[in-house]
Amino acid sequence: MKVSREQMAENRRRILEVAGRLFRDKGFDAVSVAEVMKAAGLTHGGFYGHFSSKDDLIAQTLADVLAADSTGGGDLRAYADAYLSPRHRDNAAGGCPTAGLVADIRHQTPAARSAMTEGLRSQIDRIGKALPELDPADRRRAAIGSWAAMVGAVIIARAIDDPALSDEVLEQTRAWIDDGISQVSAR
Amino acid sequence: MKVSREQMAENRRRILEVAGRLFRDKGFDAVSVAEVMKAAGLTHGGFYGHFSSKDDLIAQTLADVLAADSTGGGDLRAYADAYLSPRHRDNAAGGCPTAGLVADIRHQTPAARSAMTEGLRSQIDRIGKALPELDPADRRRAAIGSWAAMVGAVIIARAIDDPALSDEVLEQTRAWIDDGISQVSAR
DNA sequence: CTATATTCATGACGATCATCATGATTGCCG
DNA sequence: CGGCAATCATGATGATCGTCATGAATATAG
Numbered sequence: 517m518k519v520s521r522e523q524m525a526e527n528r529r530r531i532l533e534v535a536g537r538l539f540r541d542k543g544f545d546a547v548s549v550a551e552v553m554k555a556a557g558l559t560h561g562g563f564y565g566h567f568s569s570k571d572d573l574i575a576q577t578l579a580d581v582l583a584a585d586s587t588g589g590g591d592l593r594a595y596a597d598a599y600l601s602p603r604h605r606d607n608a609a610g611g612c613p614t615a616g617l618v619a620d621i622r623h624q625t626p627a628a629r630s631a632m633t634e635g636l637r638s639q640i641d642r643i644g645k646a647l648p649e650l651d652p653a654d655r656r657r658a659a660i661g662s663w664a665a666m667v668g669a670v671i672i673a674r675a676i677d678d679p680a681l682s683d684e685v686l687e688q689t690r691a692w693i694d695d696g697i698s699q700v701s702a703r
Numbered sequence: 704m705k706v707s708r709e710q711m712a713e714n715r716r717r718i719l720e721v722a723g724r725l726f727r728d729k730g731f732d733a734v735s736v737a738e739v740m741k742a743a744g745l746t747h748g749g750f751y752g753h754f755s756s757k758d759d760l761i762a763q764t765l766a767d768v769l770a771a772d773s774t775g776g777g778d779l780r781a782y783a784d785a786y787l788s789p790r791h792r793d794n795a796a797g798g799c800p801t802a803g804l805v806a807d808i809r810h811q812t813p814a815a816r817s818a819m820t821e822g823l824r825s826q827i828d829r830i831g832k833a834l835p836e837l838d839p840a841d842r843r844r845a846a847i848g849s850w851a852a853m854v855g856a857v858i859i860a861r862a863i864d865d866p867a868l869s870d871e872v873l874e875q876t877r878a879w880i881d882d883g884i885s886q887v888s889a890r
Numbered sequence: 891c892t893a894t895a896t897t898c899a900t901g902a903c904g905a906t907c908a909t910c911a912t913g914a915t916t917g918c919c920g
Numbered sequence: 921c922g923g924c925a926a927t928c929a930t931g932a933t934g935a936t937c938g939t940c941a942t943g944a945a946t947a948t949a950g
Contacts, residue, residue, distance in 0.1 A: 518897045518946045527897090543810050545732040548937060562898040563939090570938065608809070614859075619806030621862040622795070623730050629864040636863060660872055661852055661879025668855020669847075672801075675808040676823060677816040685847055692848025692883065699886040705916045705927045714927090735907060749928040750909090757908065 528566050530556045535573060536581040540616035541609035544574055544624065575627035581613045582635030592646040592662070596693050599666050600686040605673045614639065615670040639663065647697070654700050662693045715753050717743045722760055723768040727803035728796035731761055731811065762814035768800045769822030779833040779849070783880050786853050787873040792860045801826065802857040826850065834884070841887050849880045 519527070534555040538547045549570050550560040567573040588595050598604060599612065608616050614635060621632045644659035669689035676682040706714070721742040725734045736757050737747040754760040775782050785791060786799065795803050801822065808819045831846040856876035863869040 517899065517944060518895085518948095520947060523947095524897065543732075543807075545730075546810060549939085550937080559899050560938090561900065565897060618862045619858050620730075623733060626864065629862065633863045633865055633868065636859060637868065657875045657879050657882070660856075660875040661883075664855035664859060664872065664876045664879075665848055665852035666855070667859060668853070669851035671806050671858065672823060672851060672854060675805045675816065676820045677813065678820055678824075681820065681824065685851065688844045688847040689851045692844050692851075695844070695887065696848075696879065696883045700882065704914065704929065705918095705925080707917060708926095710917095711927065736909085737907080746929050747908090748930065752927060 527556065527558060527562075531558075531563075531566060531573075532577050532580045535577040536613070537609045539574070539577060540581075540611065540613060544617075544620055549573070571625045571628070574624060575631055578613070578617065578628055578631040578635070582631060585613055585635070585639075586642070587612075588639060588642045589646060592643060592697065593694060595643075595646065596662065596666060596690055600669055600690040600693075602683060602686065605670055605682065605686060608674065612667075612670070615667050615674075618667065619671065649701055658697055658700055662696065665689055665693055714743065714745060714749075718745075718750075718753060718760075719764050719767045722764040723800070724796045726761070726764060727768075727798065727800060731804075731807055736760070758812045758815070761811060762818055765800070765804065765815055765818040765822070769818060772800055772822070772826075773829070774799070775826060775829045776833060779830060779884065780881060782830075782833065783849065783853060783877055787856055787877040789870060789873065792857055792869065792873060795861065799854075799857070802854050802861075805854065806858065836888050845884055845887055849883065852876050852880055 531552060535547070535552045538552060538555060549563050552573070553560045553563055563573075567576065604611050614632075618632065618636075621629055640656075640659050640663055643663055644655050647655045647658055650658060666689070669685055673682045673685045676685065718739060722734070722739045725739060725742060736750050739760070740747045740750055750760075754763065791798050801819075805819065805823075808816055827843075827846050827850055830850050831842050834842045834845055837845060853876070856872055860869045860872045863872065
């Protein structure tokens, strides 16, 4: 059962895509190779024709999903609004790969750590560019500080089982970031 | 091989203690019941005399380790300094249970989620009390915002494989929080 | 058009793990 | 002080999972 070269490329693309969603939704450990392949419309047999191991899949999925995420370049307030929304909190599978996967990276291979590091680096740079009104030192600090707060708030909000408190964490963090940027800008 | 009543209580205490360290260090999934028991100086056999399941151990360990963590009540700047230090980043096993375990909670049982929610609630309250100079609304916002930033920064710093960037994330987040609190206080 | 190489399906293997059964040791109540 | 009951050790069981072997089907090179 051989398929055309482009069908194979398409299969590979689909594997990375569904793996990205499944990993964000359930975590690396809770998703089996067979589950990924099934979600991609295949069986587990062909897996090792595409990837050398599950760890390899994880690293390549990370690189893929982080490269695809180019959000955060425009207006930082609008970005923070969307990022810190209940909608984003409730959509881990389709949401920010950093929020969904950073914490797990600690237990992954060097290749995965490296992919995540690059993703974080460019995300911080992107947020910095969204703050052109600040001078360089303030810009870097605001980019890193607000990014840490956004990621932390979404992770915390997803852990909380009380909807009111979860909403409040998002909302107050949004206000806190807003305040911080305004104050530094006006300085 | 029966042991005295207090020996059993001591065993149970030790199981919770080593489980707290192991879970923070390696994550819930990567730690087996047998590993916990061995680290506690026992074999896996007695486990189900103390806990009804691994999920039960996770929930009880969370409640235990979160209740034991009463840091953050004093000076917020000093707390943030220690929290956002390389030392804390490099000591997940003995560090803040929230930073080490929040992200994993999403995939755990309701009991575990509930324990974490209570831990977060009291941590936010504790940080709020450390900001008596602010009026109530500002205090709540600053507590939640800076806590989200602290947790996010440590999680991110632990994921990054470039020591310079990792240090920078900690340092800039510290400065960002410091700035934020100063500005609100002076308002 | 044919031979070869490749992609995926089926199925199996070995390891890990949560959980449970059994039994030995021995605290502890009467 | 003797018998009951509880705690832990040893060992087994069933399930899950990563990985690999084999074979069928066919795209593609010559």
